[in-house]
Amino acid sequence: MTVSSRISGDGKELVIAIDDRFDFSLHQLFRDAYSTMTTQDLSYVLDLSKTEYMDSSALGMILLLKDHVQLYAGQLTISKPSDTVRKILEIAQFQRLMTIE
Amino acid sequence: MPRNQKIALVVDDSKMQCKLLSVLLKEENYQVIIANDGASGVQMYIEHQPDLVLMDINMPIMDGFEATRRIKKLSGEGTLAPLIFITSMDSEQAFIDSVEAGGDSILVRPFTPKVFKAKIKAMQRISDLVDQVKHLQLEQQKDAELAEKMMSGVIEARNFALDKIGVIKKAATIFSGDIQLSALCPNGDIHVLLGDFTGHGLRASIGAIPVTDTFRAMTKKGFSILDIVAQLNRQMFTLLPGDLFFAACFACISEHEKSAYIFNAGLPDGYLFDVKATIKQQFISTHPPLGILPQLLADAQVEVVQVKPDDRLVFITDGIVEARNPAGELFDFSRFEQAAIAGIIQKDLVNNVLRSLDDFCENCEQEDDISLVDVPCSGWQQIKLGNKVTIPEGFTDEDNYFALAENSLPTWSYHLHLTGGLLKKVNPIPLVMNQINDLEGAGEHWQSLYTILTELFINALDHGVLELNSSLKNSAEGFSQYFKERANRLELLADEEKNGSEDFVGIALKYFPLAHGGKMVINIKDSGQGFDILDIFKDNSIAMNDGLKLSGRGVELVNQLCDTLDYQEQGTLVTASYIWHD
Incomplete structure (x- = not known):
């Protein structure tokens, strides 16, 4: 499974992790990982520590996630991107739009 | 239609059956050819490419199931020559087996001529539909190619001073999601844009026409780069769905001011090279791509640099640095920079980068659109000076x-x-x-x-x-x-x-x-x-x-x-x- 998601014990955090390549082929899986979440004030963590490559359609998918998070007044954090992925996020200046740690 | 009379192939070891079916098919205006066993049926199929096949199940040498498997393998996906099993084996298994083998239908004896004719009409209808789909596919392909030609006509052909700007444009599909624009400002400055819509293909190129219109109209009216970027951002925000955006690099080169104004929203670093191919400056992306935020960030600012006449600005899209070789390695910035530097020294940046990319990728499938613009900082149309009026002869004062x-x-x-x-x-x-x-x-x-x-x-x-x-x-x-x-x-x-x-x-x-x-x-x-x-x-x-x-x-x-x-x-x-x- 290249997209995995789990909710923390206290139910306040949803972690979505992407393995290997984050591109358009994950479109549906990625959406499914969060689209049924309608809890308010949920923390969404996108774990990119195992993502080796990301294309621009993945950036688009992150923007859709951000729209969803805002709709339910949640928080979005991108967690531990590798250097390659961080470079792509920086070129798109995503640190101006969301938290990257 | 490839030919006027349709051909039906009857494969049956009973000469009596063959004769009977032939008569019925001829009444339906088919030209009939006959084979008496599965193997020669396959042979006849190859030779005559029939429009309809009637197949018996039990035959010497090769049975109907095997013959059908071979025929279906040969006919591929493009065309459908319907194949009907004609049999007296009225069992569930026979029905399942004939569909498994690739048969399109089954007709169980005994049947009346009317039922037989109705059956082949129904099958012919299906095969006509398949032909239609194939035809439509070809039409669509042709339309797409034409549309692409027109798009690039609207977009690239009307660019200003194309001969002075070096361009690489390699689309991953028919339509490119990358666009390159240049236009002349009223005061003789030049505006250049290199942009990349998310994804590629038709979906990605749809925004190209409004971007082109706005860029040209505003440049002509004398708006600055930042004005144009702000307007394009608003326009793309309204036009594009949430997951689509437009990454772009803008430059205004002012020859008489000896300066360049740069704005990079979401593209890889842009470069300023001098005549000796030294990298004088790099322009990092300072703003998210256009179309994501309803308005530009409050601190959005163009970068101003001093340029010499023989300097050049080079912008690239991520397709270049993310191109892969068969081992899965990226072309990356260092290889690009080496190729560009060698290219400037040889006075042919574009072809040097292209060659270097081709050598690296070794015919690997291209995943994204690849583009580059190479813009010299001088040699543009000069403003006409000394625009003083000369009084024609005959007027004394x-x-x-x-x-x-x-x-x-x-x-x-x-x-x-x-x-x-x-x-x-x-x-x-x-x-x-x-x-x-x-x-x-x-x-x-x-x-x-x-x-x-x-x-x-x-x-x-x-x-x-x-x-x-x-x-x-x-x-x-x-x-x-x-x-x-x-x-x-x-x-x-x-x-x-x-x-x-x-x-x-x-x-x-x-x-x-x-x-x-x-x-x-x-x-x-x-x-x-x-x-x-x-x-x-x-x-x-x-x-x-x-x-x-x-x-x-x-x-x-x-x-x-x-x-x-x-x-x-x-x-x-x-x-x-x-x-x-x-």
């Missing part, structure tokens, strides 16, 4: 020719008074030029007027209101410091407004039609402290002898374009008159 009476009144006048924060937000020159175009129509002669207005307004704002010292611009460090300081002081203007300060720039125009042209009198007044006009002109005569000097060139240029140019009220009021003739 000026007034006579221009027929402008003493004390004559202007046919129209126009006033614009900008205060405080508006001076930061509004670029008045396109507004003014729009008025002139609306009232007097478009014309080449307004290009010089645009330059005059721009230079005089910038002087009033920078040296009058903002009290910036133009001598700062003499050195490269001072040059960028000047623009930083300018941005700071503009920011202060917006704050002062709240505190009731009265900073302003006023622009007034008066238009006098002449018998063979027209005369525009321009007044620009600012709230600054003024300056000693003699110093400026003394400065200019030094500047004239020193080609590298950057400041003070504006006034000199305006002086050459104008009929008269006067500074009054300690330099806070300038009056210029510009005359043009048909």
Whole structure:
């Protein structure tokens, strides 16, 4: 499974992790990982520590996630991107739009 | 239709059955060919490419199931020659097996001629549908190719000075999601854009036409890069769905100012190379791609750099640095830079980068659109100087020719008074030029007027209101410091407004039609402290002898374009008159 998601014990955090390549082929899986979440004030963590490559359609998918998070007044954090992925996020200046740690 | 009469192949070891089916098929206007076992059935299929196959199950040498499997393998997906099993085995298993083997239908004996004919009609209908789909696919492909040709006609063919800009454009599909634009500003500056829509193919290229229109129209009207970027961002935000956006690099190259203005929103670093192929500067992305945020970020700013005539700007899209070789490695920045540097030394950047990419990728499938623009910092159309009117022979003196009476009144006048924060937000020159175009129509002669207005307004704002010292611009460090300081002081203007300060720039125009042209009198007044006009002109005569000097060139240029140019009220009021003739 290249997209995995789990909710923390206290139910306040949803972690979505992407393995290997984050591109358009994950479109549906990625959406499914969060689209049924309608809890308010949920923390969404996108774990990119195992993502080796990301294309621009993945950036688009992150923007859709951000729209969803805002709709339910949640928080979005991108967690531990590798250097390659961080470079792509920086070129798109995503640190101006969301938290990257 | 490939041929008039359709061919039916009957495969049956019973000669009696073959004869019977032949008669029925001929009544339905088929030409009939016959095979008596599975193997020769396959052979006949290959030779005659029939439109319909009737297949018995139990036959010597090769049975109907095996023959069907082979025939279906041969016919592939493109065409459907319907294959009907004709059998007296009325069992569930026979039915399942015939569909498994690839049969399209089954007909169980005994049947009446009417049922048989109805069956083959139904099958023929299905095969006609398949043909139609195939036909439509081909049409669509043809349409897509045509549309692509027209798109690139609209987009690239109308670019300004294409011959001077080096371009790489390799689309991953028929439609490219990357676009390259260039256009000429009214004052002779050049605007260049390299952009990349998310994804590729038709979906990605749909935004290209509105981007092209806006970029060209606003450039022509004299809007600045930042104005254009802000408008494109708003437009793309409304137009594109949430997961689509437009990453782009913009440049305005001003040959007479020897400077370039750059804005990078979401593309890999842009480069400024000098003539020896040294990287003088890199332009990192400072803003998210366009179409994500409803408005540009408040601190969005263009980067200003000093350029030499033989410098060049190079922009690339991520398709270049993310191209992969068979081992899965990225081409990356270092390989690109090496190829570009070697290319500049060999005076062929574009082909050198292309060759290097091809060698690296070894025919790997291209995943994304690949593009680059290579823009020289000089050699663009020069503004025509010395635009002074020459009086044709036969007219002895000026007034006579221009027929402008003493004390004559202007046919129209126009006033614009900008205060405080508006001076930061509004670029008045396109507004003014729009008025002139609306009232007097478009014309080449307004290009010089645009330059005059721009230079005089910038002087009033920078040296009058903002009290910036133009001598700062003499050195490269001072040059960028000047623009930083300018941005700071503009920011202060917006704050002062709240505190009731009265900073302003006023622009007034008066238009006098002449018998063979027209005369525009321009007044620009600012709230600054003024300056000693003699110093400026003394400065200019030094500047004239020193080609590298950057400041003070504006006034000199305006002086050459104008009929008269006067500074009054300690330099806070300038009056210029510009005359043009048909």
